[in-house]
Amino acid sequence: MSLLVSLTGGIPDMASVLLLLLLAACLQAGNPAGSNREYLYxxxxxxxxxxxxxxSIEIPFSFYFPWKLAKDPQMRILWRWKHFHGEFIYNSSSGFIHEHFKNRLILNWTQPQASGVLRxxxxxxxxxxxxFCRVHLKTKKCTESFQSINGTQLFITPAVRTITKSPSIVTSAVTMAGLEDIEGQRNPSLVSLGATIGVVLATAVLITPVYVMLIFLRWKKR
Incomplete structure (x- = not known):
């Protein structure tokens, strides 16, 4: 910052210079070079x-402040949803979880860390x-609390479902198709097998008496 001040006025002008220099130093301390932060916290x-x-998703967060923490800062993290003054959905100190999020919220954060993740x-x-994330903490002078101004907008994309046929269903369909074919017409292999068995039985019926007769004649000769 460059200052163009005339010193012809003497001491009053010098006081103005000192005041402007002090103001510039305060501005630089509150907003360091290269920082986009608008406030001190x-x-x-x-x-x-x-x-x-x-x-599942993770919403990362971090916070900053200029104060020195007490020996026991008693920090606690809270979360709101919908708007800046919306309902609280989470409280790290009491373990409170909004009914809508029962068993679905996990806070990955440990005191006195200044960052964490809400899952x-x-x-x-x-x-x-x-x-919106909010923090309460105890400094050496007093208790402070502040909250994210803009928050994080969460967008939900519908899940894409793919329909696949179960192997058991496919096997069942093939089996039923085979049964329908058998009911519609006789299986040639089964017909052939039945004919063969019939011939064997007929042959056995014809040959058996002959063998019995031969055995009887041989026994009689003896």
Whole structure:
């Protein structure tokens, strides 16, 4: 920042210069070079994220602040949905989970970390909305709390289902087709087998008396 100030006025002008320099230093301290952060404290969340219905997604978050934490910062993470002042769906200190998300929310975060991940399991169509993270913490001077301003918009994509025939169904269909063929016409192999058995039985009936007679004659000669 360049300052063009006339010093002809003496001491009052010098006081103005010092005041402007002090203001510039404060601005640089609050917004370091290369930083896009507008405030001294706040959240960094993705503007939007997408998931497939029935799957799970993760919403990462991180926060920053200028204060020094107390020895026991008593930090707790909360989540809201739908809008900035919407219902709370999660509270890390009490273990509260909104009825709509029962057994479907997992917070991967440990005090005093300034970042973490909220995981939503078994995504449903009604989960498509905006999610805001909020933090409460204890500093050396007082207790502070702040929340993400824009939150993260979650988009849900319907799951694509593919229909496949079960092997058991295919096997059953083939078997039934075979049975229908057998009912419609006789199996040639079965007919041939029946004829062969008939011939064998007839031959046995004719030959048996002859063998009996031969055995009787031989016994009589002896």
């Amino acid at each position: 706040g959240f960094d969340q993705q503007t939007h994220i997408s998931g497939v219905q029935g799957d 939503i399991l078994d995504l449903k169509e009604k989960d498509q909305t905006v999610y």
